[in-house]
Amino acid sequence: MRGHREAIGVAVVVAALIVAPLGQGNYIAYLLCSWLMLAIAAMGLNLTLGYAGRISLAQASFIGIGAYATSIVTLAHYPWVLGMAVGVVLCFVVGLLLGFPALRVRGHYLAFVTLAFNSLFFLVARNEDWLTGGTYGLSGMPRPRIGPVSTSGQLAFYYFTLAVALLAAVVLRLIVRSPWGRAFKALRENEVRAESLGLDVRRLTLLAFAIGSAYGGLAGAIEAPLVQYIDPGSFDVVQSLSLLLMVVVGGLGEFWGPVLGSAVAVLLPEALRVTAAYYLMLYAIAVILLMTRCPGGLIGLARRIAARPARRRGAAVS
Amino acid sequence: MAQFLQVLLSGLATGSIYALAAVGFSLVWQAAQAVNFAQGEFVMLPAFLVLIGEHWLHWPLWAALLFGFALSILLLGLAFKRLIVQPFGPDGGLPLVIATMALSILLKEAVKTFYGAEAEPFPSLLPNGTFHVGGAVVSVRDVLNLLAALAVVLLLTLFLDRTKTGRQMQAAAQNPGVAEILGVDVARMTLYAFLLNAALAAVASFLITPVYLAKFSNGESLGIVAFIAAIIGGFNRIRGALVGGLLIGVLDNLTATYVTLSYRAALPLVLLIAVILWRPQGLLGDEEARIV
Amino acid sequence: MTSPHLSVRGVFKRFGPVVAVNDVSFDVAHGEILGLIGPNGSGKSTLFNCILGQTAPDAGSVEVDGRRVTGSRACDLSLLGVGRTFQQLAVFPGLSVLDNIIFAAQEHRGGMLGRLFMRPDAGLTEEADRMIEFFRLGAVRNKLAGDISYGQRKLVDAAMAFMAGPRLVLLDEPAGGVNPTMLAELRERLLTYNREHGTTFVVIEHNMDFVMSLCGRIMALAEGRIIADGTPEEVRAEQTVIDSYLGG
Numbered sequence: 001m002r003g004h005r006e007a008i009g010v011a012v013v014v015a016a017l018i019v020a021p022l023g024q025g026n027y028i029a030y031l032l033c034s035w036l037m038l039a040i041a042a043m044g045l046n047l048t049l050g051y052a053g054r055i056s057l058a059q060a061s062f063i064g065i066g067a068y069a070t071s072i073v074t075l076a077h078y079p080w081v082l083g084m085a086v087g088v089v090l091c092f093v094v095g096l097l098l099g100f101p102a103l104r105v106r107g108h109y110l111a112f113v114t115l116a117f118n119s120l121f122f123l124v125a126r127n128e129d130w131l132t133g134g135t136y137g138l139s140g141m142p143r144p145r146i147g148p149v150s151t152s153g154q155l156a157f158y159y160f161t162l163a164v165a166l167l168a169a170v171v172l173r174l175i176v177r178s179p180w181g182r183a184f185k186a187l188r189e190n191e192v193r194a195e196s197l198g199l200d201v202r203r204l205t206l207l208a209f210a211i212g213s214a215y216g217g218l219a220g221a222i223e224a225p226l227v228q229y230i231d232p233g234s235f236d237v238v239q240s241l242s243l244l245l246m247v248v249v250g251g252l253g254e255f256w257g258p259v260l261g262s263a264v265a266v267l268l269p270e271a272l273r274v275t276a277a278y279y280l281m282l283y284a285i286a287v288i289l290l291m292t293r294c295p296g297g298l299i300g301l302a303r304r305i306a307a308r309p310a311r312r313r314g315a316a317v318s
Numbered sequence: 319m320a321q322f323l324q325v326l327l328s329g330l331a332t333g334s335i336y337a338l339a340a341v342g343f344s345l346v347w348q349a350a351q352a353v354n355f356a357q358g359e360f361v362m363l364p365a366f367l368v369l370i371g372e373h374w375l376h377w378p379l380w381a382a383l384l385f386g387f388a389l390s391i392l393l394l395g396l397a398f399k400r401l402i403v404q405p406f407g408p409d410g411g412l413p414l415v416i417a418t419m420a421l422s423i424l425l426k427e428a429v430k431t432f433y434g435a436e437a438e439p440f441p442s443l444l445p446n447g448t449f450h451v452g453g454a455v456v457s458v459r460d461v462l463n464l465l466a467a468l469a470v471v472l473l474l475t476l477f478l479d480r481t482k483t484g485r486q487m488q489a490a491a492q493n494p495g496v497a498e499i500l501g502v503d504v505a506r507m508t509l510y511a512f513l514l515n516a517a518l519a520a521v522a523s524f525l526i527t528p529v530y531l532a533k534f535s536n537g538e539s540l541g542i543v544a545f546i547a548a549i550i551g552g553f554n555r556i557r558g559a560l561v562g563g564l565l566i567g568v569l570d571n572l573t574a575t576y577v578t579l580s581y582r583a584a585l586p587l588v589l590l591i592a593v594i595l596w597r598p599q600g601l602l603g604d605e606e607a608r609i610v
Numbered sequence: 611m612t613s614p615h616l617s618v619r620g621v622f623k624r625f626g627p628v629v630a631v632n633d634v635s636f637d638v639a640h641g642e643i644l645g646l647i648g649p650n651g652s653g654k655s656t657l658f659n660c661i662l663g664q665t666a667p668d669a670g671s672v673e674v675d676g677r678r679v680t681g682s683r684a685c686d687l688s689l690l691g692v693g694r695t696f697q698q699l700a701v702f703p704g705l706s707v708l709d710n711i712i713f714a715a716q717e718h719r720g721g722m723l724g725r726l727f728m729r730p731d732a733g734l735t736e737e738a739d740r741m742i743e744f745f746r747l748g749a750v751r752n753k754l755a756g757d758i759s760y761g762q763r764k765l766v767d768a769a770m771a772f773m774a775g776p777r778l779v780l781l782d783e784p785a786g787g788v789n790p791t792m793l794a795e796l797r798e799r800l801l802t803y804n805r806e807h808g809t810t811f812v813v814i815e816h817n818m819d820f821v822m823s824l825c826g827r828i829m830a831l832a833e834g835r836i837i838a839d840g841t842p843e844e845v846r847a848e849q850t851v852i853d854s855y856l857g858g
């Protein structure tokens with residue numbers, strides 16, 4: 001019953017996403033692309049933090065690794081798919097390595113280790129001009145071409161992004177629906193107990209980081225041809241914090257949380273037509289209020305509201 | 319040698335200001351288990367409050383400073399505790415961390431929107447100029463910054479160790495349950511920690527802003543440095559945070575001069591990762607103080 | 611059947627100045643139910659942790675079925691057929707009771723990568739439902755484990771320890787906080803399980819009636835040492851055991 005409702009909901013949203021940019025300007029398509037791109041990265045972070053319970057403040061650096069890899073490969077006239085694959089694999093491996101600290105420390109300490117990693121990535125990106133173009137960054141990345149079809153038009157690129165995002169969502173859905181999903185949650189809830197029941201805590205923690213980071217890399221592979229200009233500043237710690245906010249605002253450990261959270265951060269200010277500065281201030285205040293009232297995020301809030309009349313009904317019956 | 323002395327001294331001077339922010343950070347951590355991700359912005363803001371007093375209200379500098387200091391304590395101490403930290407109860411966890419991140423965005427954007435995005439000069443409270451010691455050119459401001467910051471930390475340590483209130487604060491932070499039974503007003507002591515943090519942040523702000531100019535984004539790097547100093551020093555001890563701050567200031571300057579300019583910021587980060595992984599209790603902390 | 615199921619030799623563990631486990635050696639035969647008693651802080655839980663890979667002992671060795679497992683990780687022991695419960699309740703509060711119990715066996719199914727491609731329940735729902743029925747948890751099957759009563763959680767905890775079909779189970783105070791009716795039931799469940807599956811048990815318990823009526827053999831620990839080992843009657847009569855409790 002609930003599964004049905006969710007399927008219908010997803011179908012409606014996908015249909016809406018297909019028609020959304022039609023008849024709108026290029027800007028709307030661009031905006032939708034950046035939203036989907038961030039949603040992919042936030043989904044990955046949600047796996048690491050929301051499902052497996054390990055905080056990471058380095059997700060922006062993985063978008064960076066993916067974006068630089070894709071840019072370098074495509075600027076050398078190799079296909080986008082190759083660049084994307086290089087970026088994703090690289091992020092998987094680096095994410096795996098970043099998972100090792102998570103075997104030793106938790107909570108705030110892990111937050112600081114990953115934050116330091118992100119800062120180090122920023123320094124490398126800024127200083128290794130030969131590879132990353134330094135502070136000037138890289139620009140002019142071509143948009144991918146699928147067989148005979150080029151995605152250089154904004155609308156075509158939007159559908160391309162939408163397809164990638166849907167594919168990424170489906171894969172993640174399969175992961176969290178499989179026994180792995182339960183294992184990730186068990187890891188989050190009680191690691192010692194999980195290990196005593198046979199869970200290889202070490203391997204699963206590393207995987208939580210590796211997969212989450214690979215999603216960051218995929219987002220980067222979209223960002224490079226989307227913006228067609230990248231520089232270290234796009235991947236700094238502030239960006240990682242804002243991704244973290246998206247995941248938490250949407251709802252930690254909720255599959256659709258990151259999609260909603262990134263929409264609130266990217267699409268809502270446009271819809272409300274307020275300037276960025278005011279929006280950010282309102283957003284910050286709203287986040288503080290949300291955290292005090294409902295740490296489960298917007299989806300947690302929706303669940304609570306949905307559950308309330310049911311409880312009242314239940315009380316009336318008894 | 320002369321150059322080394324110069325580099326060392328200016329490193330100590332900046333380091334001592336980092337230490338102020340780190341000490342405040344540790345105080346709040348101890349008192350309320352709250353990791354304040356807006357700590358950098360807490361150091362950024364007071365300078366702007368002074369600028370508001372000076373340029374908008376056209377007050378003399380001393381009045382503006384007083385105004386900035388008082389308002390900082392009100393906003394970053396009292397309001398921060400009442401409105402942001404308190405609603406989360408005794409163990410805020412991740413939601414509280416997220417709230418302080420949001421607060422840092424709020425403070426940054428508010429300054430950018432209402433005051434301006436440009437870097438503003440900030441009046442120096444200390445005389446400029448230099449003097450020579452054995453061939454080294456020493457900036458008077460550096461020396462005075464260092465002395466001022468050290469004096470503040472010394473006073474704080476004396477307050478915490480020698481006065482009744484100070485000892486009650488420590489008791490309240492270490493074991494609130496027992497302290498409560500022994501008649502300590504734990505809520506009040508916690509509030510004091512927040513007020514002290516705000517005061518330290520304001521002092522740090524007044525000392526460091528003349529060096530770097532006032533800019534809304536100043537807090538971004540400052541906050542990270544404060545964390546690093548606090549963690550390296552042992553997170554929950556005042557002296558540790560002081561040493562951590564000085565160490566980072568000096569290391570940063572030494573790397574920049576003798577090793578690499580472009581990667582000067584990397585050393586503290588690497589040090590942070592190493593300390594967390596191999597000595598989570600900090601360089602000065604002991605095993606029992608470990609709180610992972 | 612001559613070789614013991616569990617064999618502990620010279621296990622030693624200190625925490626700073628405290629010697630929690632002091633040169634403990636004992637064997638447990640297949641199918642035996644061994645009770646472990648002793649005053650608070652006598653080192654019972656620490657001994658469990660040393661056996662199960664949660665704490666590294668300073669000295670000594672542990673063998674399961676003649677296989678040396680000292681230094682193994684807890685997850686490896688679980689795969690060897692050793693289950694446990696914890697003194698501090700250990701369920702996954704954010705998962706449903708059913709998910710808790712399914713999880714308890716899923717890591718024993720296939721390889722890690724294989725599990726990624728299994729059905730969501732890893733084919734364990736039926737088995738989990740049998741376990742739920744066995745422990746009379748049907749009424750809370752789909753509730754979150756964090757939302758059910760303490761006693762029920764205690765049962766979920768026990769159900770999890772049995773779910774993977776272990777041949778050796780270590781229970782740390784299974785009766786703590788469980789009401790008398792449920793207690794009798796728990797004892798029946800454990801005895802039935804032992805009869806039907808030939809499972810070996812080691813049970814830490816402060817509730818003397820419970821432990822005396824459940825266990826065929828009882829071992830008493832005081833200050834990290836074994837001070838008595840025998841049938842319930844023998845241990846009950848042992849003066850040193852009484853002294854250790856009275857002397858604190």
Ligand SMILES: Nc1ncnc2c1ncn2[C@@H]1O[C@H](COP(=O)(O)OP(=O)(O)OP(=O)(O)O)[C@@H](O)[C@H]1O
Pocket residue numbers: 625628629630648649650651652653654655656657697
């Ligand atoms: N992680 C630890 N760090 C320091 N000391 C510990 C630790 N775990 C146990 N101890 C100490 O080891 C001793 C044995 O503790 P243990 O928990 O094994 O006792 P127990 O027999 O299970 O007691 P209880 O019946 O109260 O559960 C105690 O003195 C305890 O304080």
Ligand SMILES: [Mg+2]
Pocket residue numbers: 654655656697
């Ligand atoms: Mg115990």
